[in-house]
Each structure stands twice: as C-alpha cells, then as structure tokens.
C-alpha cells in the first residue's frame with residue numbers, strides 16, 4: 001500500500017517537475033487561433049514562405065478544397081517549419097513520402113518541422129475527409145538545390 005502511494009506521488013512529482021522546470025509539453029503543442037479571422041487578420045491572410053532570423057517558415061492555409069499557396073518552393077538541406085491552420089472544417093496536411101503529417105483543425109495552428117536533404121518535388125494532400133471535393137485538395141512542394 002505504502003509502496004503504491006509512494007510510486008504514485010513520485011510519478012505525479014516527476015510530471016510536475018518536467019512540465020514546469022524542463023518545459024516538457026505534449027507533442028501536440030496546442031496553439032489556438034480564432035478561425036473567424038484567419039483569412040483576414042492573421043499571418044494566414046498572406047500564406048507563403050517567410051525567411052527571417054528564425055529560419056524558414058511556410059505559412060499554409062488549408063481550406064475547402066485547396067491549400068494556399070498551391071505551389072511552395074523551399075531550399076534543400078535546411079529545416080523548414082510548416083504552420084498550418086483551417087478557417088472551416090477539419091483537414092489533414094501530409095507531404096507524401098516524408099514524416100510531415102499533421103491534423104489541421106479549425107481554431108488551432110498545427111506545426112511540423114522537417115528537412116528535405118535532396119531537391120525534388122513532393123505532393124501535399126489532405127488526408128482527412130473534408131467534403132465532396134476532398135480528393136481534389138492538394139498542393140505541390142518544390143525542393144530546390146541550395147546555391
């Protein structure tokens with residue numbers, strides 16, 4: 001009995017310490033956004049590739065039945081941060097053949113970071129059924145060789 005109580009307290013303490021001291025969070029990293037203003041008043045009103053001192057970020061809007069931008073160009077060999085949200089319904093964002101695969105829910109910003117070692121072209125698809133034209137919802141990622 002005392003062993004179980006001790007283990008339970010130690011387990012709870014380990015969670016509290018890792019969450020507060022080490023800032024360990026669940027992998028979902030919940031970042032919320034108001035879906036009503038996504039198209040007009042947020043970074044998603046101008047989707048595209050942004051390069052600044054933090055690196056390369058690709059802002060993607062997933063909506064019925066398209067991704068914006070429809071063609072994304074990024075350099076090979078550098079970490080690329082994809083930030084995706086939806087103003088309407090649940091979508092998916094999957095870069096086929098890579099480990100980039102996130103659920104895109106209205107009200108949340110989904111983020112995935114990945115690096116493409118070689119130049120090439122990738123298909124981006126929605127992998128959550130979102131309506132009658134779900135199968136048409138796709139975009140193209142062009143990974144270009146770095147100079």
Ligand SMILES: [Cu+2]
Nearest residue numbers: 126128130134
């Ligand atoms: Cu879909």
